[in-house]
Amino acid sequence: MAERVPPGTVVAGLPLLRRIVLAGARAGFADIRVHKALAGAEDLIVGTRAATLTPDEPDTPRGSRRIVIVPANLVPQPRWLRSLLDAELSPEAIYVDPALTAVIVTADPARVLAGAARCRSAGELLGELRGASVELPGAFELAGRFVLTARGDVRRAEAWLLRGLIKQREGFMSRHVERRISLALTRRLVATRVTPDAMTLVSVAVGLVGATFFLSVSPGYQLVGALLFLAHSILDGCDGELARLKLIESRRGAILDFWGDNLVHAAVFGCIAVGWTLTTGAVWPLALGAVTIASGLGSAACVFRRTLLDVVSGAGASMTDRLTEAFAHRDFIYLVVVLSAFGRADVFLVLASVGTPIFLLLLLWVGAARRRA
Numbered sequence: 001m002a003e004r005v006p007p008g009t010v011v012a013g014l015p016l017l018r019r020i021v022l023a024g025a026r027a028g029f030a031d032i033r034v035h036k037a038l039a040g041a042e043d044l045i046v047g048t049r050a051a052t053l054t055p056d057e058p059d060t061p062r063g064s065r066r067i068v069i070v071p072a073n074l075v076p077q078p079r080w081l082r083s084l085l086d087a088e089l090s091p092e093a094i095y096v097d098p099a100l101t102a103v104i105v106t107a108d109p110a111r112v113l114a115g116a117a118r119c120r121s122a123g124e125l126l127g128e129l130r131g132a133s134v135e136l137p138g139a140f141e142l143a144g145r146f147v148l149t150a151r152g153d154v155r156r157a158e159a160w161l162l163r164g165l166i167k168q169r170e171g172f173m174s175r176h177v178e179r180r181i182s183l184a185l186t187r188r189l190v191a192t193r194v195t196p197d198a199m200t201l202v203s204v205a206v207g208l209v210g211a212t213f214f215l216s217v218s219p220g221y222q223l224v225g226a227l228l229f230l231a232h233s234i235l236d237g238c239d240g241e242l243a244r245l246k247l248i249e250s251r252r253g254a255i256l257d258f259w260g261d262n263l264v265h266a267a268v269f270g271c272i273a274v275g276w277t278l279t280t281g282a283v284w285p286l287a288l289g290a291v292t293i294a295s296g297l298g299s300a301a302c303v304f305r306r307t308l309l310d311v312v313s314g315a316g317a318s319m320t321d322r323l324t325e326a327f328a329h330r331d332f333i334y335l336v337v338v339l340s341a342f343g344r345a346d347v348f349l350v351l352a353s354v355g356t357p358i359f360l361l362l363l364l365w366v367g368a369a370r371r372r373a
Contacts, residue, residue: 005073005148007038012158012245013190016148017041017072021050022247027081029068033113037120038072053117064091065109069102071122073148075157077164078247080144087140094129097140099147102126162187165241171331174233178330182237189238190245199239200257207232207264214271214345217279222340229268230333236261262300266293268336272349285346288353295356302363 007017014022017038024032025048033053034041041052068084070076084103089095095103100122106112112129119125146157162183166175189199210228213221239257243249273289276282332348339348 005151005153007044007072008040009148009151009154010191011075011148011154012161012187014246015044016075017044018048019247020070020072020074020076021045021048023076023078024070024081025049026078026247026249028085029081033116035072035116035120053113063109064105064107066103066105067109067112069100069104069116069122069125071100074099074101075146075148075161077144080141083140083144094126095140096126097142099142099145100126101145102129103140104129158187161245162241165244173331173334178230178234178237182234182241185234186238186241186245189242194242196239196243196246196248196253197256199235199242200253200260203232203235203239204260204264206235207261208267211264211267211271214268214340215275215278217275217343217346219341219343222343222345223337225268225271226333226337226340226345229264230337232264233330233333258300258304262297265296269293269296269349269352272345276346276349285349288349292349292353292356295360296352299356299360299363302360302367 005016007015009016011019017034021032021034021044032048032050034045034050036042036052036054038044045052066085066089068081070081084101087095087103089103089105091105091107093104102122104112115128116125119128146153146160148154148157165183165186166179170179206228210225210232213225213228216222236257239253243253269292270289273285273292276285332352335351336345336348339345
């Protein structure tokens with residue numbers, strides 16, 4: 001529908017109309033129509049599952065359908081759009097929010113689509129539909145979309161999108177230190193051709209280079225390694241942020257990100273163990289490293305699916321679930337930095353050789369309890 005802000009206005013690296021369409025596809029909308037009156041609509045939706053809706057040939061589905069009308073000046077979150085699909089609504093009633101987003105479950109979708117094809121704005125269409133349907137206040141929350149009223153709102157919309165990338169289950173330091181830096185980097189990278197997979201490979205490379213510095217017991221070398229390890233963690237946040245911001249998340253990218261991160265962790269543990277053995281001549285540090293790496297990779301295999309689906313603990317989560325997520329936080333990196341400043345990364349390996357097997361056993365216990373339930 002025609003609005004004040006042009007549909008080609010770029011918001012966080014994507015034209016506004018294309019962002020709406022991709023968010024709708026991500027939310028699970030099977031049939032997405034874009035009004036042909038929108039300037040450049042056909043070019044903006046190339047490569048997406050959307051089609052243009054024209055007055056002369058609207059493809060009218062049969063049977064009861066839920067139709068969601070989204071004005072072209074909204075920046076939506078996919079989860080918000082999904083809530084419009086899942087909300088329980090009364091048939092033939094129009095649910096409207098202040099931004100003129102509307103949802104209607106109707107047995108006559110052809111009438112709604114024909115009206116949408118004729119009208120040139122969301123307001124005009126709603127005015128036509130109100131004569132045949134009962135209008136009700138919006139039954140869905142409003143926090144999942146940002147309304148653009150002028151071009152000057154673009155930066156505020158981008159900041160809003162970036163804030164929405166912060167995951168609920170992050171550790172304190174990750175949330176307040178690393179995420180601030182990674183979001184600042186992502187805001188600049190989103191307008192470039194840098195891909196999430198490229199950022200993953202860069203972060204893994206930085207982490208692997210940092211791991212080699214732990215072959216030395218020198219405080220200077222270990223501190224450099226720890227800072228590179230921290231830089232890896234920051235850059236590791238950018239790949240997911242870029243993917244979610246540009247709505248190009250993929251299973252392949254998630255797998256590359258997850259296991260690349262665990263490869264770096266294994267390399268750090270291994271290099272600390274090898275460096276300790278080279279210094280002392282003892283073999284048992286290698287055993288500590290092997291235990292830590294094996295239990296760490298085993299834990300990664302257990303939590304992979306939960307991480308991939310971005311599962312977070314809610315108000316009703318058990319104490320065990322919350323404890324499991326607490327162990328999974330990456331705030332331990334700051335302990336590595338502090339210990340490395342004194343050349344004592346070996347202390348971290350000792351702690352990890354105890355903590356990671358406990359974490360693995362905890363995950364196995366939780367998994368068994370869920371299967372029994």
